[in-house]
Amino acid sequence: MKKKEINLDGIPALPGIDMLDAMQRLNGDWELYKTVFRSFHQRHASTATTIEAHIRQCELESAARLAHNLKGTSGNLAATGLFCQAGKLESACLEGDSDHALSMLEGLQRHLDGVMSGIELLGDDAPASSTETKALDRNALSQLLDQLQGCIETDLGDAQVCLKKIWLELQETSYAAKFKNIEASMNRFDTEETIVNISLLKADLL
Amino acid sequence: MSDKYRILIVDDSTDDIHFVLENLKQDYAVLVATSGEKALEMADKEPRPDVILMDVEMPGMNGYETCRLIKNTPETSDIDVIFVSAHDSTDEKLAGYDAGGSDYLIKPVQTSELLQKVKLAIKDKQARSAVEADKAMAMETAMTAISSAGEQGVVVNFMKNSFSVTSIEELAKLVVEATSNYGLESSVQLRTAAGSVNASSNEPIPPLELELLSKLKDVGRLKESGARFIGNFGGVTQLIKNMPEDEGKRGRLRDHLALLLEGAEARLHALELQQQLAQVVADSNQTLQDIEAMQKQQKQTSMQIMDDVMEQLEESFMSYGLTEDQESLLIKVVKDGVDKSLTNFEQGMVIDEKMRDIIHSLEQFSQA
Numbered sequence: 001m002k003k004k005e006i007n008l009d010g011i012p013a014l015p016g017i018d019m020l021d022a023m024q025r026l027n028g029d030w031e032l033y034k035t036v037f038r039s040f041h042q043r044h045a046s047t048a049t050t051i052e053a054h055i056r057q058c059e060l061e062s063a064a065r066l067a068h069n070l071k072g073t074s075g076n077l078a079a080t081g082l083f084c085q086a087g088k089l090e091s092a093c094l095e096g097d098s099d100h101a102l103s104m105l106e107g108l109q110r111h112l113d114g115v116m117s118g119i120e121l122l123g124d125d126a127p128a129s130s131t132e133t134k135a136l137d138r139n140a141l142s143q144l145l146d147q148l149q150g151c152i153e154t155d156l157g158d159a160q161v162c163l164k165k166i167w168l169e170l171q172e173t174s175y176a177a178k179f180k181n182i183e184a185s186m187n188r189f190d191t192e193e194t195i196v197n198i199s200l201l202k203a204d205l206l
Numbered sequence: 207m208s209d210k211y212r213i214l215i216v217d218d219s220t221d222d223i224h225f226v227l228e229n230l231k232q233d234y235a236v237l238v239a240t241s242g243e244k245a246l247e248m249a250d251k252e253p254r255p256d257v258i259l260m261d262v263e264m265p266g267m268n269g270y271e272t273c274r275l276i277k278n279t280p281e282t283s284d285i286d287v288i289f290v291s292a293h294d295s296t297d298e299k300l301a302g303y304d305a306g307g308s309d310y311l312i313k314p315v316q317t318s319e320l321l322q323k324v325k326l327a328i329k330d331k332q333a334r335s336a337v338e339a340d341k342a343m344a345m346e347t348a349m350t351a352i353s354s355a356g357e358q359g360v361v362v363n364f365m366k367n368s369f370s371v372t373s374i375e376e377l378a379k380l381v382v383e384a385t386s387n388y389g390l391e392s393s394v395q396l397r398t399a400a401g402s403v404n405a406s407s408n409e410p411i412p413p414l415e416l417e418l419l420s421k422l423k424d425v426g427r428l429k430e431s432g433a434r435f436i437g438n439f440g441g442v443t444q445l446i447k448n449m450p451e452d453e454g455k456r457g458r459l460r461d462h463l464a465l466l467l468e469g470a471e472a473r474l475h476a477l478e479l480q481q482q483l484a485q486v487v488a489d490s491n492q493t494l495q496d497i498e499a500m501q502k503q504q505k506q507t508s509m510q511i512m513d514d515v516m517e518q519l520e521e522s523f524m525s526y527g528l529t530e531d532q533e534s535l536l537i538k539v540v541k542d543g544v545d546k547s548l549t550n551f552e553q554g555m556v557i558d559e560k561m562r563d564i565i566h567s568l569e570q571f572s573q574a
Contacts, residue, residue: 036225156238
């Protein structure tokens with residue numbers, strides 16, 4: 001696949017993140033990047049504290065596993081400093097050197113805080129609450145939702161395309177919140193919940 | 207159903223999944239499992255993934271265990287598993303190899319490397335599928351050859367057994383029996399100058415079938431219509447009602463049946479000659495026996511005539527007043543004539559013996 005030219009115009013510089021690298025990894029999809037960032041914020045807000053607790057309780061294997069997960073995800077997010085620090089901490093834990101591991105926690109927290117503060121600047125993309133103002137082609141929407149349900153378990157790329165088409169129809173309508181539920185469960189790759197959310201939206205629409 | 211190759215991403219980190227998904231979704235149908243257990247479920251479900259990108263560290267079943275189970279399940283063992291992990295030590299890579307993984311990628315994964323590895327795995331899978339297809343085709347060819355050899359064996363056995371049949375009735379039954387080895391129901395008619403002999407796998411032969419057998423001898427050497435097959439080779443006519451639909455098998459059976467009927471025709475001809483020869487031998491024997499009896503009768507009559515002649519000659523001597531020497535000379539002349547005549551008879555008996563030898567040889571030949 002040819003590498004896509006990434007345009008960073010209008011995309012804020014975030015602390016601790018190599019934005020060009022990060023955007024290249026997600027094909028320049030800024031909306032998706034924000035979603036992944038927010039998910040990262042939710043999952044790792046207290047990771048440093050949990051790692052510290054494990055180290056103090058001599059549960060170095062658990063501490064290493066958490067540091068390992070943090071390293072992997074921060075690498076993908078192009079949070080280079082955090083990635084390196086998490087890697088060093090993981091190594092210290094695997095070597096059983098709890099003192100060394102503890103001494104690295106401060107650095108880890110600093111990098112993590114930096115990344116988190118950047119994410120917090122992005123704010124929430126909560127859908128504007130609205131009453132339905134435009135006419136909806138409910139049959140077409142129902143078909144799109146069926147198509148989406150079919151794709152969920154066979155081709156997530158197609159499912160995302162389908163999801164975007166549905167959003168174009170439902171944004172700024174009273175169905176936006178329910179749509180966001182589908183999007184959120186899809187972003188968590190929770191197939192069962194996504195199917196339930198699709199059914200709920202369909203029931204509302206029809 | 208998409209005809210794209212299918213990639214299953216297995217990772218408990220949804221953030222990490224997004225990065226991989228974004229890079230693959232244009233070219234592949236991507237599926238996601240967020241645990242090892244879910245991955246097993248999805249790998250076992252049709253349509254199965256072609257390649258699995260497997261995280262190592264996951265709560266519950268880790269990537270290595272999951273991979274091992276996938277590789278140990280016959281239905282999923284063909285799926286390529288590429289480990290994607292932040293572990294970058296040789297030991298970890300060895301563990302991945304031991305678990306059955308085909309490759310190992312280090313997080314954060316570089317897009318170009320990810321695409322290259324997936325492409326390579328797909329290519330390998332295609333090559334394996336091609337080899338499997340070749341193997342399957344070779345196996346099918348071998349099985350067909352084995353099966354065909356078995357079918358040819360029926361013809362060979364028929365030929366072998368046909369040499370030991372001594373009657374046309376037996377030969378007709380043997381044709382039906384050999385044909386039944388192909389799972390075919392048949393009726394057969396063998397015709398000679400002496401008449402026709404019929405046999406069928408459906409005894410007694412229904413009259414209509416008998417009538418058909420007599421009429422079908424003129425329809426051509428091989429004729430087929432639907433499940434029906436008619437074969438005509440000289441004095442041999444065969445009617446089959448249940449030829450298989452499969453064109454390949456049908457073609458093979460047609461060839462085998464043609465051989466079988468050709469063999470039956472040759473054997474019928476030989477049997478007919480043998481029977482004609484046996485008749486000639488029997489007739490000759492009877493004639494010879496008649497000649498012998500006539501000769502015996504003739505000899506006895508001749509002997510009686512000679513004895514009467516001698517008796518009349520001796521009685522006539524009284525009235526002729528011949529000397530004893532003259533009487534002895536005359537008796538000697540007559541006795542010599544009788545002896546010569548008997549010798550001549552004896553030689554005729556030697557000719558009979560020679561004739562008997564010839565008939566005996568013919569008899570043996572006709573029974574061979």
